[in-house]
Amino acid sequence: MPTLDDEHFEAYLKQFRPCVPEPLPAVEPRHRARRVFILGAWATAAVAILVLGALTLHIHTNRVRVAETIGNAGTPEFFQDSQPLTMRSANALMAKAPSFKTMVDDMAFRSQTVPLPKGKRSAVGVLGKEKIKL
Amino acid sequence: MVDKKAYLFACVRNAALNDSKLGDRNTPLEPDSAWFRPPDRDYTGEQNLRRALEALPNEQRQVMVLHIWGELTFSQISDLLGLSSNTVASRYRYALAKLRDSMFAKENSCANS
Numbered sequence: 001m002p003t004l005d006d007e008h009f010e011a012y013l014k015q016f017r018p019c020v021p022e023p024l025p026a027v028e029p030r031h032r033a034r035r036v037f038i039l040g041a042w043a044t045a046a047v048a049i050l051v052l053g054a055l056t057l058h059i060h061t062n063r064v065r066v067a068e069t070i071g072n073a074g075t076p077e078f079f080q081d082s083q084p085l086t087m088r089s090a091n092a093l094m095a096k097a098p099s100f101k102t103m104v105d106d107m108a109f110r111s112q113t114v115p116l117p118k119g120k121r122s123a124v125g126v127l128g129k130e131k132i133k134l
Numbered sequence: 135m136v137d138k139k140a141y142l143f144a145c146v147r148n149a150a151l152n153d154s155k156l157g158d159r160n161t162p163l164e165p166d167s168a169w170f171r172p173p174d175r176d177y178t179g180e181q182n183l184r185r186a187l188e189a190l191p192n193e194q195r196q197v198m199v200l201h202i203w204g205e206l207t208f209s210q211i212s213d214l215l216g217l218s219s220n221t222v223a224s225r226y227r228y229a230l231a232k233l234r235d236s237m238f239a240k241e242n243s244c245a246n247s
Contacts, residue, residue, distance in 0.1 A: 016171070017203075018203050
């Protein structure tokens, strides 16, 4: 075959048409897995923040509610009814009373006002009447 | 004003370079897979052309492919590769000469044997 000059050689080369290349490979599973892991981590962090926020809000709301209940229960009228003395009412009284002495006085006064069922006697009353020899 | 064709080639070239940087994604070409559809079923010519192109240095092969089959002008190629037009033209001349020598030397040696 005779050697072609530049122009003819170029024309000869252009007769060869490039084959259509195969598409580039898709994103590798390793990269996809890494992306999924990062997204998952972000999602987990977001959920954790939401849960923590909800818990904090719940605890705060409960504290406010308890404080309100104690505030409502701590009035002197509360002790004038015939409800038995409980830790809650004692705590409420302690929280509301101006001093420890006042609180004890209130409790003592209340214990005397609580009506006893028929046939029962107050232990404090019995002990108060009994003469103890020391 | 940006030349659209040169811009497209730059995009494809950058994508190919980025792809080749990720070594684990490289897949070697089949040694006998054709790069061209030859005229008149000239499969020997296609094989000679492919081997001659493979033998060229990368920078000369780039210019050759962009000019002959990409149909870009030297000016467009110089923009694309960030080279002067003279450098591009020089690389092209060297590449064309090497390609011709390589292809016709091979054909002549085949014909003589």
